[in-house]
Amino acid sequence: MNTHDSVFLKKFAALIAGFIVLSLLMLLLAQSIYRATRSTDVPPELAAATEARIAPVGGVYAGQSGQMARAAAAAAAQASAQAQVAYDGTLDxxxxxxxxxKTCHDSGAGGAPLMVRSAWNERIAQGMDVMVQNSIEGFTGAHGIMPPRGGNPSLSDEQMQAAVEWMVDNLD
Ligand code: HEC
Incomplete structure (x- = not known):
């Protein structure tokens, strides 16, 4: 090997070593930038946008059975909505x-006036409106506590009116 070659080799080796050091430094720099800028929690609006972007374009049509499942779900939803209206909304x-x-007014539980006229004369004298109002809002009288709507909040005002009218019409 002549001196020319050995000088070249030394310089070339130094250059290679320099490149290796440089690439290691760049690796560390990249890593530290990544750590500094990485955020673990994605902002909700960004997450929503991503969800919308990757949402499937359409669902699978499951044919007749899919339609039946939908119909069953609709029927169940209707049934549960009806359950929100007391006794199917009857005005009877x-x-x-x-x-x-009946649980209170047939037994006198909690001081509830029984279905006998003597227990109702004074109440009827207040007028139907007051009695209905009292049964809707509930009230505490001299005998006990009448709970609002008899304790069933899904009874409508009209249903309460119908029940009170029926009670007054059916006193012994
Ligand atoms: C938990 C027992 C209870 C239930 C259930 C109940 N009541 Fe009463 N109710 C009472 C009591 C007790 C009173 C009497 C309160 C008093 O005068 O001290 C009363 C009084 C009344 C009065 C008289 C109101 C007035 O102005 O004097 C009406 C009307 C009435 N109830 C209607 C109803 C109707 C309609 C229902 C069913 C939707 C019902 N109650 C269910 C306990 C009950």
Whole structure:
């Protein structure tokens, strides 16, 4: 090997070593930039936008069985909506009375006036509006506590009116 070659080799080796050091430095720099800028929690609006972007374009049509599942779901939803209306929304005072009011007003539980005229004369004298109002809002009287709507909040005002009218019409 002549001196020319050995000088070249030394310089070339130094250059290679320099490149290796440089690339290591760049690696560390990249890593530290990544650590500094990485955020773990994605902002919700960004997440929502991403979800929207990658959402499937359409669902699988499951044919007749899919339609039946949808119909069953709709029927179930309707049934649960109906359950929100007490006793299917009946305006038959007897039905409402038998299902609820009776528990107190047939037994006198908690001081509830029984279905006898003597217990109701003074109440009837207040007028129907006051009695209905009291049964809707609930009230505490001399005898006990009448809970709002007899304790069933899904009874409508009209249903309460019907129940009170039925009670007054059916006193012994
Ligand atoms: C938990 C027992 C209870 C239930 C259930 C109940 N009531 Fe009463 N109710 C009472 C009591 C107790 C009173 C009497 C309160 C008093 O005068 O001290 C009363 C009083 C009343 C009065 C008289 C109001 C007035 O102005 O004097 C009406 C009307 C009435 N209830 C209607 C109903 C109707 C309608 C229902 C069913 C939807 C019902 N109640 C269910 C306990 C009950």
């Amino acid at each position: 005072g007897a039905v409402i009375y038998d299902n609820l009011c």
